Amino acid sequence: MRLDDVAFRYHRRGPWVLRDVTLSLPAGSVTEVTGRNGAGKSTLLRLVAGLRAPRRGSVRDRPSRVGYAPERFPVDQPFTVRAYLGHMAAIRRVPEDVIGTWAERLGFEHLLDVRLPELSKGSAQKVGLAQALMDDPGLLILDEPFAGLDAATRDILPELIAGRAADGATVVISDHQRCIEALPGIDRLQVSGGTVARLAPGEDPDTPRLTVLEVVVPESDADTAETKLRADGYTVRRPGP
Numbered sequence: 001m002r003l004d005d006v007a008f009r010y011h012r013r014g015p016w017v018l019r020d021v022t023l024s025l026p027a028g029s030v031t032e033v034t035g036r037n038g039a040g041k042s043t044l045l046r047l048v049a050g051l052r053a054p055r056r057g058s059v060r061d062r063p064s065r066v067g068y069a070p071e072r073f074p075v076d077q078p079f080t081v082r083a084y085l086g087h088m089a090a091i092r093r094v095p096e097d098v099i100g101t102w103a104e105r106l107g108f109e110h111l112l113d114v115r116l117p118e119l120s121k122g123s124a125q126k127v128g129l130a131q132a133l134m135d136d137p138g139l140l141i142l143d144e145p146f147a148g149l150d151a152a153t154r155d156i157l158p159e160l161i162a163g164r165a166a167d168g169a170t171v172v173i174s175d176h177q178r179c180i181e182a183l184p185g186i187d188r189l190q191v192s193g194g195t196v197a198r199l200a201p202g203e204d205p206d207t208p209r210l211t212v213l214e215v216v217v218p219e220s221d222a223d224t225a226e227t228k229l230r231a232d233g234y235t236v237r238r239p240g241p
């Protein structure tokens with residue numbers, strides 16, 4: 001799927017959250033979205049999922065089956081886990097036995113008859129993941145899926161994600177905790193200053209890129225200038241005689 005020149009703001013006169021976003025998200029790829037708090041990661045994921053429409057630009061070729069797990073699973077619904085997932089399975093026309101399969105895989109079988117508002121944060125997160133994954137979506141979007149998960153589930157999630165991509169799905173994930181960074185072949189995007197940039201493999205968004213600047217000073221000031229620059233944390237190389 002593609003985003004072309006997408007711009008978005010929540011309110012007509014509000015600040016632009018994202019601008020000039022042009023991206024391709026190929027089938028079979030896993031894309032990690034990074035960026036500081038409030039940068040616009042969740043907003044980008046909502047646009048990709050189709051939960052928000054761009055104010056400008058276009059989103060094309062979105063797969064028809066979309067699985068989306070929000071950052072915070074909305075637990076304020078008066079259903080048991082079984083009833084909620086049963087409802088989601090019916091909407092998506094998948095057999096009800098997928099509920100048991102996912103409950104077992106994600107380790108929440110013992111919670112199927114618990115009401116959603118009574119779930120812990122991590123267990124609610126698992127239910128959110130189960131509903132996103134249950135019909136093998138062609139587009140899987142997970143917003144901070146690792147937050148609050150126990151170690152056992154954290155360990156199997158990268159495998160599940162890689163499995164969806166291997167089946168040809170497009171997978172987009174925001175992941176503060178950098179749990180999927182190690183997946184081979186992952187694409188990485190950084191949201192910053194309202195725009196989205198692709199990160200080179202191995203590039204650390206928290207480490208600024210370096211450049212070389214030549215500074216010309218009178219020879220008699222060279223030692224003072226070097227001392228000042230070093231004191232400011234810059235690396236100084238003096239040419240040989």
Ligand SMILES: Nc1ncnc2c1ncn2[C@@H]1O[C@H](COP(=O)(O)OP(=O)(O)OP(=O)(O)O)[C@@H](O)[C@H]1O
Nearest residue numbers: 010011017035036037038039040041042043044071
């Ligand atoms: N429903 C909303 N209505 C108005 N503004 C919103 C709404 N949701 C988010 N915003 C604003 O949009 C900007 C981007 O928020 P967003 O949640 O996309 O960031 P984020 O990168 O996912 O942050 P975090 O890492 O904290 O989850 C922020 O300034 C936020 O206040």
